[in-house]
Amino acid sequence: MAVLRIDASIQGPRSASTELADLVEAEWSAARPGTTVVRRHLGADPLPAEAWANAVHGSFLPEDQRTTAHHDSIALASSVAAELRDADAVILALPLYNYGISQHAKAWIDLAMVGGGQGEKLLDGKPAIVLTTRGGAYGPGTPREGWDHNTDYLRRVVADIWGGDLTLVEREFTLVGVNPALDAFTEQAALMRKAAHEAATAAGRHLATR
Template sequence: MAVLRIDASIQGPRSASTELADLVESEWAAARPGTEFVRRHLGAEPLPADAWAHAVHAGYLPAEQRTDAHHGAVSLAGQLAGELRAADAVILALPLYNYGISQHAKVWIDLAIAGGELGERLLDGKPAVVLTTRGGAYGPGTPREGWDHNTDYLRRVVADMWGADLTLIEREFTLVGVNPALDAFTEAAELMRKTAHEAAAQAGRVLAARH
């Protein structure tokens, strides 16, 4: 069994989304020894920001008129789409940045779409664990309710466009303890952390056993 893992955090060892993905992976590996994990860390090794445009433009050009940049982008897009097709399951650790999806994850998604067939469900019926984290709080009644433009987008792409069997795990208030202005929310943040960690561990166990 092969599991594709994608991380997009820029926080290195301090990353809350990576911490959650590590829990899913460790529980999955324990429940199903021998699982192959294929990893891409988009935050540590970003994809070229201009590759998507080159891949799209290449589709309108005869092969003999394509530049090296076109050929490279088409090859990369095909590779990324192929990784999704080849995976039996995916773990996607994709945090919210500046109220939306990170540029690293957006480039990856755009290129994977460009590398597939039109309308292709790259994860059709496959389990996908999406782990997304937010520094503040964006739920109903909060001052920034409605400012999260990341989570619904991920649902649309991973579940609706790519056809995955989606498990979504969210954690908020990851900046509590970092930003003194949020110190009043320490108790709530710790509860959110505990809940997300338990959900991540359970997802790893359950999905590995099921698939």
């Protein structure tokens, strides 16, 4: 069995989304130690920003008119799509940055879109655990309610377009303890972290028993 894990954090060992993905993977690995985990860390090793445009433009050209950049980008897009297609399940750790999806994750999604077949559901009913984190709070009644342009986008892509059986795990207030302006929310943030860790652990355990 193969699991595709995608990370997109730029925070290295301080990453809250990576921490959640580690919990999911640990539960899976404990139950299924022989599982192959295919990894892409988009934050540490970003995909080329120009690859999507090159793949799109190259796809409209006869093969003998494509440049080396066109060929390389089309091959990369095909590889990214194939990783999703070939996986039995996916673990996607994709944090919110600047009120939306990170540029690294967007580049990966765009390449998967052009690398797959027209209308192809690259996940087609497979388990897909999305772990997303936010530095502040964006829920109902907060000053930035409606500013989260990441989570609904991920739902649309992973579940509606790619057809994944989505489990969403969210954590807010990850900047509490980092940004002094948020010190008043220390207790609330600790409860959110605990709830997110429990949800990630449960999602990993459920994934491993499917």
